[in-house]
Each structure stands twice: as structure tokens, then as C-alpha cells.
Amino acid sequence: MAELDFNVEAFKPVVMHGPDAITQRDLMSPYVWKGKDGSYQMMVRAVPRMGDEGDTGTIWYATSEDGLTFTATDKPMIAPGPGSEDIGGCEDPTVVELPDGGYLVYYTGVTADRSHGEMLYAAGPSIDRLEKKGVAMASTPSEGNVKEATFDRTRAGAWRLFYEYAAGGASLVGLAVGDQVDGPWQHERQPFAPRHGGWDNWHLSTGPLLTSDKDYPVMFYNGATQDARWRIGWIAFDAEYSKVVDRCVEPLIAPSPSPDRQAADIAFAASVVLAGGHIWLYYSRADRALYRATIRRSK
Numbered sequence: 645m646a647e648l649d650f651n652v653e654a655f656k657p658v659v660m661h662g663p664d665a666i667t668q669r670d671l672m673s674p675y676v677w678k679g680k681d682g683s684y685q686m687m688v689r690a691v692p693r694m695g696d697e698g699d700t701g702t703i704w705y706a707t708s709e710d711g712l713t714f715t716a717t718d719k720p721m722i723a724p725g726p727g728s729e730d731i732g733g734c735e736d737p738t739v740v741e742l743p744d745g746g747y748l749v750y751y752t753g754v755t756a757d758r759s760h761g762e763m764l765y766a767a768g769p770s771i772d773r774l775e776k777k778g779v780a781m782a783s784t785p786s787e788g789n790v791k792e793a794t795f796d797r798t799r800a801g802a803w804r805l806f807y808e809y810a811a812g813g814a815s816l817v818g819l820a821v822g823d824q825v826d827g828p829w830q831h832e833r834q835p836f837a838p839r840h841g842g843w844d845n846w847h848l849s850t851g852p853l854l855t856s857d858k859d860y861p862v863m864f865y866n867g868a869t870q871d872a873r874w875r876i877g878w879i880a881f882d883a884e885y886s887k888v889v890d891r892c893v894e895p896l897i898a899p900s901p902s903p904d905r906q907a908a909d910i911a912f913a914a915s916v917v918l919a920g921g922h923i924w925l926y927y928s929r930a931d932r933a934l935y936r937a938t939i940r941r942s943k
Contacts, residue, residue, distance in 0.1 A: 648862070648890045649878055649943045650923075652729060652897060658934035662716030666690045666704050670932040675737045676711070676915045676924075684711040684917070686926075687737040687749065687771075688934070699724045700733025700754045711917065711924060712936060721771055722751055722754050729753045729762055729779065738793040740825050747771055748825060750780055750793035761770070761789045765826065781829055787818060794850040795823070795825065795922065796885075798857055803886050805829055806863070808849040814838070815847040817865070819885065836879055836888055843878060843895050846870040846889060851913035855925065859883050864896065864913045864925055874910040875899075876927060897937060899929050 648811045658674065660667055669690040676686045686706045692698040703722035706714035730753025740748040746769045753764040763781045768774040783790045787809035794806040805820045805827075817836060821831035831840040838845050844867025851865040860880050868874040875895035882889055899911040916939075921941040 647943050648860070648878075648941070650862075650878055650892075650896055651942055652937050653940050655936040656712055656936050658936055659713045660688075660706060660716060661714065662704070663718055665702075665719075666716045669693060671699070671797070672912070672928040672931055673736050673914045674926040674928065674934045675739050676917055676926045677739060677741070678917055678919065681709075684708040684714075685771075686714055687739055689735050689737065690720070691931070693932075700758060701735040703734050703737045703749075703751060711919060712716050715864065717772070721774055722749065722766055722776075724754075727753075727776070728755060729777075730755075730764060732756045732758050735761070736792050740795060742767075742825070746770065747774065748797075752791035761791050763790045763793060767826075773880060777826075780827065781805070781807060781820065783809070787831075790818075792850045794853055796853050796855055796861060797825075798884050800884060801802050802884075805870065806835065806850045806853075814870075815849050815868075817848045817850055835881070835885065836865075836891070842871075842893075843869065843875055846894065847872060847874070849912070851872075852916040852925070853878065854916050854918075855926075856918060860889060861885070864916060866912050867895070872910070874912050876911050876913045876925075896939070897925075897927065901925060 673689040679685045689701040702720035704716050705721045706716040708714040722734045732754035735752040738750040748767045750765045752761045765780040766774040766776045789810040792808035796804050803822045819832040819835040822829045847868035849866040854862040862880045876897040877892045877895050880890040897911045915926045917924045924938045
């Protein structure tokens with residue numbers, strides 16, 4: 645394959661309108677997709693602002709005509725409880741549109757004491773009729789706090805599920821294979837690892853997949869040093885995700901300096917949309933605000 649490269653052409657803030665229950669919270673994990681009617685749709689995590697008490701997140705649905713200004717519904721689509729597996733909070737939505745027109749949403753459920761997270765899922769005939777289904781992928785003694793689902797179906801027909809897990813004081817990326825989008829899942833080897841001496845030398849987390857070229861799918865992944873300074877990079881795979889064929893050297897997106905010294909030094913990718921020949925990458929900055937980057941594939 646020809647050598648890959650990506651460059652950022654523009655950054656723009658994403659604006660959210662709606663009730664105070666979302667606009668007065670910090671926003672993270674913007675999962676955006678283009679609907680069948682041409683509008684842009686989002687599921688997003690809303691978090692109590694620093695110093696405020698409450699859950700670790702509720703998951704909302706919002707729509708937009710331009711992909712920048714969104715309007716949320718009057719209540720969250722996925723909220724904590726009543727079960728113990730997500731009574732502490734609901735985080736990290738990933739949406740899969742089903743062939744029958746329904747939806748499957750993977751998300752992270754957090755326990756009451758916030759000590760444990762698990763990958764859960766909900767499904768329904770429409771976004772406003774989702775029902776919680778329970779655990780999608782359980783944590784194991786070697787892979788704890790499984791979360792942050794990223795999916796693709798390869799040309800051969802099998803599904804690939806990338807996920808984040810905790811091991812040895814680090815966040816890492818795992819890979820599982822299944823015949824159906826809701827599993828069951830067979831764990832594979834670690835698809836890629838931290839790089840010694842790099843900006844991604846300790847923590848890794850999944851990011852969205854750009855699959856316009858099915859021969860060489862690209863993940864805009866999240867990486868960090870041990871002190872959790874998260875940046876966004878990219879990595880390319882072969883068609884069946886059996887090996888890495890290219891990977892960035894420097895991060896594609898790093899957070900801009902903030903006047904607030906207490907702000908988290910974090911840029912974290914959540915979704916990618918192709919629109920009019922443009923690659924739009926949606927991400928959160930400082931675990932507080934949403935942005936859209938326009939990405940150009942230069943090679």
C-alpha cells in the first residue's frame with residue numbers, strides 16, 4: 645500500500661442546545677452518524693461539572709442539520725439504574741444501525757461506588773425505544789473494566805470488536821471476533837501496543853474506524869503517557885485486522901493550551917463521519933467540550 649498520512653484542516657466547536665440537564669453538564673464521547681434522512685445524529689455522555697455531585701454520566705440523543713449545532717431531546721435515552729451494573733453512571737455510547745432498521749447501543753455501566761465499569765448494551769426498534777440487555781462483554785482477571793466499543797464488519801463477513809481494558813495500571817486495547825454484532829465474542833491477541841518513548845507510551849484506548857477503504861481500515865485511536873495526557877493518533881490495519889500496516893509517529897490532534905490550569909490535558913476521539921468528501925472527526929477536549937476536526941487524507 646502507499647504510505648498513509650493525515651492532516652487536520654480545521655477545528656470547530658460543537659454546540660449543544662437542549663434542557664439544562666444536558667447543557668449545564670460537561671459533554672464527552674460524542675458518537676455521531678449520518679441518518680437515512682441526511683441529518684446528523686449523536687449520542688453523547690453528559691457529566692456533572694467539576695465540583696457537582698451525581699452520576700458519572702447519562703447518555704443523550706441529539707440531531708443536527710449541519711453536523712455542528714445539535715439539539716437534544718428532553719430526556720436522556722440511557723440513564724443509570726435500576727440495576728446495580730450501571731446505577732453509578734452510563735458512559736461511552738457506540739451506536740450500531742441494524743439491518744431491520746433498529747439500533748444496538750454499546751455503553752459502559754458504572755457501579756454505585758464507581759470502582760468498576762462493564763461493557764453493557766441496549767437495543768430497540770428506534771433510539772427512543774431502547775431496552776437494556778445486560779452485559780455485552782464481561783471483564784476478566786486479566787482484562788478489567790472492559791469498555792469503549794469500536795466495531796467493523798470485514799469483507800469476509802465477521803465482526804471485529806475493539807475495546808479498552810485495564811491491566812497493570814494502564815489502559816490497553818483488546819480485540820474480539822464474532823459472527824454477529826451482539827456476539828458471542830472470541831478474544832484475539834492484542835491488536836497494537838504502547839510504544840516506548842512515544843506520546844502513546846503507556847495508555848491506549850479505542851477510537852473510531854475510517855472504513856472507506858476496506859482493504860486498509862484506519863482507527864483514530866487515543867494514546868497517553870503514564871500521567872494521562874491523552875492525544876489522538878491513527879493506525880492502519882489490513883482488511884481482516886490481522887496486522888498493523890502503518891501508524892503515525894506524532895499525534896494528529898493534541899489539546900490546545902487552556903487558561904484553566906485545572907483543565908484535563910486531554911483530546912479524546914469518539915466518532916468519524918464522511919460528509920461531502922470530508923472526513924469529520926468528533927472528539928472531546930478536556931473532558932468538557934465537544935469539537936469537530938476536518939481531516940484530510942494526504943496519501
